[in-house]
Amino acid sequence: MNKVRLMGERVMERFLMICALISIISVLFMTVFIFKEGLPLFKHVGVADFLFGSQWDPQGDNPLFGILPFIVGSIMVTAFSMVIAVPIGLAVGIFMAEFAKGRIADVLRSVIELLAGIPSVIYGLFGYIAIAPVVRSLTSSNTGLGILTGAIVLAIMVLPTIINITEVSLRAVPSHLKEGSMGVGASHWQTIVKILVPAASSGITAGVILAMGRSIGETMAVLMVAGNSPTMPRGLLSSARTLTMNIATGISYASGDHWISLFTTGMVLFVFILVLNIVVQVFLKRSIEKDS
């Protein structure tokens, strides 16, 4: 009996171990594969020409592989999506953690969960049909498709991430800090601003960076609403292409160096995501240390 149970435990442990290994190996494989496919581009194209060139004409007689417009596009779309999503997400997160009660809180929570579960292509459709026309009618943009529209769509997409992490981080602040603050006559709002949010700031920052990672990596939704022109963006209303869009656009017809350059673009994206993840780890670790 005892022996059987011991066996069972061992098998279970092995199984979990193997699952863990599989996930590590997949990440390794992905990294190796993308770099193996992408690096050969640098035999024909200089690293600086690739990263800082602003002309993209992979199929011309004299092909040009400058992805700077896409790097700028990715950064602009992501940055503006954060400018929109962070204040709203923080506000809703604070509301959920400190004010929402009863039915309103329940309804709000299920709506946010739903928001998190909607496929990105649906966000794309929504942006195309609902947001782009509004942008077109309110601004000088001809199509309504561009960085601003992409950023709005992405902002809605990443809201649940920011809201959830803000709420969870605020709830994790020990209640005796709140009592200490209210106990010297601080109002609820003063307590939130001066004690709760600062105490939750590492967690909230990690959430924002996580959302940034989602935003910069999102492909389908922006592909549908950002215009996809392979030139240097000239402003908020300008049509633009991001790194992810560049890969998705080329994948159906590219060949030769153009094909390879898609993987090289993937490498750059990969590095972006990697850096963001490392930053998240640092912040999460700091928030855990602060709690203990």
Added chain:
Amino acid sequence: MATMIEVRKLDLHYGDFKALHGIDMEIEENEVTALIGPSGCGKSTFIRTINRMNDLIDSVRIDGEIYYGGENIYDDRYDVIELRKRIGMVFQKPNPFPMSIYDNIAYGPRIHGKKNKAELDILVEKSLHHAALWDEVKDRIHSPAMGLSGGQQQRLCLARTLAVEPDVVLMDEPTSALDPVSTAKIEDLVHELKKDYTIVIVTHNMQQAGRISDRTAFFLNGYIEEFGTTDQIFFNPVSSKTEAYISGKFG
């Protein structure tokens, strides 16, 4: 000597559970009033009603009155912020904010609109002196409060409360997380402070109640079983239950 706080027929419910039954009590100015009783009898619940800290708990419902400065603090129009400024609280577990010693103490005054640096400096020093912590921290008042020992943190919390210049200080088992030396320091302090403040203190420690308080209320199952001068409660209790509790037979 005047009555500072008058509690009249106070009932408190947590949802359906009635935690306080018809509490009547007078808290006298410049005295120490001790609240004793077995665990779960409602001491914390009661002390928190005096500065309306129970407002933070959604399920709480309160009936009855508490008069302070001639007004019922449970009146709808009563200013809770002002109340908590006048009636401060020190909690069971030291709860310094994750900021510097200085900022912890300046927190309350700043909230209430004191911005002048020189004034704040004076107030911080005065409060630390009052809480008998100045000598230990004067060289590092801009370092994090979390770096202090438990006993120092508790005195810091006391200083933080004193910095808003209250009339009344409520203390819920302020020494239960502390070592004997720190406990003795807090007890000495309570003795000092009652010259300037009115103090209500919850304690599990009978000797402590006997040493530091002028009046004692013995709580049992949400009722006040007996309330009187500490001498009377300890040496001449009317209720047999009080006598049994004081002599350590239960609780």
